[in-house]
Amino acid sequence: MPLTIDTDREYDLEDLQYDIEDSRETDRWCDAPPDVKSLFHEIEWNIIDGEHTITTDFINKALSFKVTARTLVAGPMAAGIAEVGRRFKMDEYFLPEVMMSAKCMHEALDLIRPLIQAEKCEEVGTVIVGTVQGDLHDIGKKIVAMMLEAAGFTVHDLGVTVPPERFIEAIREYKPQIVGFSALLTTTMNMQWETVKAIDAEGLRQNVKIFVGGAPISQAWCDKIGADAYAMDALVAVEKAKACVTGLSNMKGGDPALHEAMLEIDRLREEVKASATAVG
Ligand code: B12
Structure with missing residues (x-):
């Protein structure tokens, strides 16, 4: 056991x-x-x-x-x-x-x-992750990638300092349901926004659900740049990613209803946490 x-x-x-x-x-x-x-x-x-x-x-x-x-x-x-x-x-x-x-x-x-x-469960979908251009931090991104793999995703990790065009190339090549950008520096978080814009400009925005994360990233930043989901840690990332390929699989990237559904997951988490604290 x-x-x-x-x-x-x-x-x-x-x-x-x-x-x-x-x-x-x-x-x-x-x-x-x-x-x-x-x-x-x-x-x-x-x-x-x-x-x-x-x-x-x-x-x-x-x-x-x-x-x-x-x-x-x-x-x-x-x-x-x-x-x-x-x-x-x-x-x-x-x-x-x-x-x-x-x-x-x-x-x-x-x-x-x-x-x-x-520990990998049954295959559930494909994810691309990478640390955005200019940023070398990858410990958190590796953890997210590993946890997603354990949850049944095939993960293509593009590495660090990944330029927008590499993300675009990989979206065309691997056809993932989800693409995740990691950024640990306040000076590189803007590259998440640039990458969202580049994916949009290539007409690929609806094809992928965009996740963002990293120490300086917040829900407010995710909202501002038009990403679909923010996850403060790997466990939340897995929960949201699973929702994206199960109940929400028909929703397109960039759909405001998808964004709202991701926020609902956070609200439910908060409720569970609050009731556990009240009982404890
Ligand atoms: C380790 C580290 C380094 C290592 C990186 C090694 C590596 N291969 O990753 C080294 C020594 C190379 C480094 C270099 C630098 N660093 Co540094 N580094 C850190 C440190 C101490 C820990 C980061 C870390 O690994 N945390 C542990 C992981 C598990 O947490 P995490 O990354 O946040 O990931 C979790 C979540 O955020 C989320 N997540 C992460 N990515 C993603 C992606 C998606 C899609 C999703 C959904 C979720 C998600 O899930 C993860 C797991 O739970 C942080 C301090 C900190 N508090 O973050 C500074 C920090 C990020 N570094 C900092 C700085 C300034 C630098 C340098 C500029 C220093 C310098 N003068 O050269 C350089 C930058 C180099 C570059 N161009 O990138 C600053 C940034 C400040 C700022 N405002 O931008 C920090 C915050 C330290 C500080 N307080 O000053 N650093």
């Missing part, structure tokens, strides 16, 4: 700001057996410290406890890289440290990818 641990809760990551060597009490992963909980903390710490070999060792150990690949990505790996982001923002970390932590994430993702693919 796979061991699933709650990764949906919002945790306080304050303890990660201090160099704690010993195992410690936190509110995270409390539903995990003690051995796994401490392994999760080791994974968080080694990503923060940029220790890629040790990180992959601990990932392997966690897998031997039958922790699912999805739990590792959404749990300790997400917590570790979030703290790296905070340190970078506060000038506590500079590029070399961030690059070492990014290497940990990439190596761990490479290790996990075959397992995610093995």
Whole structure:
């Protein structure tokens, strides 16, 4: 039986700001057996410290406890890289440290990818993803791609710094139902808009449902540039993508009713979250 641990809760990551060597009490992963909980903390710490070999060792150990690949990505790996982001923002970390932590994430993702693919359900559709032109960030996009694959999509990842014309070429070649743009920089988010405009100018806008994501991206930005869906994380992306190829499959890209249906998914999520908090 796979061991699933709650990764949906919002945790306080304050303890990660201090160099704690010993195992410690936190509110995270409390539903995990003690051995796994401490392994999760080791994974968080080694990503923060940029220790890629040790990180992959601990990932392997966690897998031997039958922790699912999805739990590792959404749990300790997400917590570790979030703290790296905070340190970078506060000038506590500079590029070399961030690059070492990014290497940990990439190596761990490479290790996990075959397992995610093995979890793949029945084929449900085709998606193209890419990080827009000028932007080299790809950890989040890779996670989204992997989660979509696990949910049954065939995913064509175009890589980083993808120009609009490459997206257009790939739409013609792979005929996807969905195309996703990732952008992590405020200076490159505008390329999402340029890419939407270029797809429109080629007469392809109705053929694809456009998803946008990345740290500076919001629902307001998605509305402004005329994309169909915004997802703040991979789980929301999967939920919306599945809706696009099932109940909403007849709707065209750019249809205001599709956009509204995507917002309804967020509203329902919020309601479920609010009622879970009220019960808890
Ligand atoms: C790792 C990192 C790097 C690594 C990237 C390695 C790699 N291969 O990806 C390196 C060191 C190379 C790097 C470089 C730079 N970085 Co940087 N980087 C980060 C950092 C710390 C983490 C990003 C990350 O991987 N997060 C973890 C993933 C899991 O989260 P995520 O990407 O948000 O993805 C999730 C969601 O957003 C969503 N999602 C993401 N994409 C998509 C796509 C779709 C379609 C959907 C639906 C959803 C979705 O789902 C994902 C999974 O849940 C962020 C800090 C931060 N808070 O984001 C800064 C950050 C993004 N970087 C920043 C900067 C400034 C830079 C540099 C310009 C620094 C420099 N002076 O050179 C360069 C830019 C290089 C370039 N041209 O792109 C700034 C951007 C600030 C701004 N206002 O634009 C940030 C915010 C740090 C900061 N606070 O200052 N960086």
